[in-house]
Amino acid sequence: MNFPVITGVGAYYPEDILTNDDISKMVETNDEWIVSRTGIRERRILKDKPTSYMAVKAIENLLEKTNTKPEDIDLLILTSVTGDRPVPCTANIVMDRAGLTNAYGFDFQAACSGFVFGLEMAKNYCMSGRYKKIILLGADKMSSITNYEDRNTCILFGDAAGCVLIEPSEDPTYGIIDTQMHCDNSGLENLNVKNGGSEFPLTLETLAENRHYIYQEGAKVFVKAVKGMADVCVEMMERNQITKDTLDWIVPHQANKRIIDATRERAGVDESKVMINIQKYGNTTNATIPLAIWEYEGQLKKGDNLIACAFGAGYNWGGAYIKWAYDPK
């Protein structure tokens, strides 16, 4: 059988830092408000380069760490809401620049749930037996769709990329054991980028409306996000007979520290078991989960029980139960 196992993780974040104090000079806000409402202290901003730049850097990091040749990768699944261009796929650009000469690849978009949706997708591709080295990558240059005159949104987002290598194994003990995705489609108007697609193509008039930037009804999204993230985390625990004692790590999408705390409380686990790096990066959309795993990789042990969970626009949400497959290298 071809059980899907995560065998490595890579990431990249840009050098430039945008602090809460920097944002306080752009809009009416302050560090205390941002930290208390979101947990975010700073975020990284990619200047003068596209999303693919961070994606290539994250892949290079992954290949180096796992001692993998770029030509050995046979599939790249790239999830992003900020691809370089509408056409072609950012995956094509990334495969070209990262030297993935024997891979096929594509982009897909599932808002902030992209990486978890991608785990389900990568799992199925791996189990098909046709792919031996799959890269699942989440990358977003959220600063490219953020309006730095809108204090409701500009405090939240940052830029980064992260990826995992997924390979088939004969041993069913480790890997992506279980996944569950959900959509209720009730939030279409509460979190979106309205203009720039086929409904409202960009014109000089639509540009002037600023609706090519991300828009959010924060309080409405917050309520749904707390419920979605917590529900799916508990769903994964119950379905896989994981208790608060046997759960080693929650890997939550990093949208708001208060949403992460609520998820942890529902799961009943200590804060030390939750991967949290929102204070440094903000919400990097499709990069949050691999970036968190990347930062905590040195603390992960073979056999650890991880539950990744995410919530995003639409609404959609999902969870994945991963049995970690290796000790720190």
Ligand SMILES: CC(C)(COP(=O)(O)OP(=O)(O)OC[C@H]1O[C@@H](n2cnc3c(N)ncnc32)[C@H](O)[C@@H]1OP(=O)(O)O)[C@@H](O)C(=O)NCCC(=O)NCCS
């Ligand atoms: C955005 C968010 C941090 C706002 O926090 P909140 O506690 O819900 O705040 P509200 O939106 O209710 O706004 C409360 C007040 O603060 C004000 N406010 C909003 N942003 C502010 C800022 N950056 N600085 C200071 N005040 C701000 C609002 O204007 C409002 O003022 P009013 O009462 O005079 O109208 C929070 O709603 C959130 O995180 N939402 C979900 C985010 C999320 O998960 N998104 C995507 C999932 S991927």
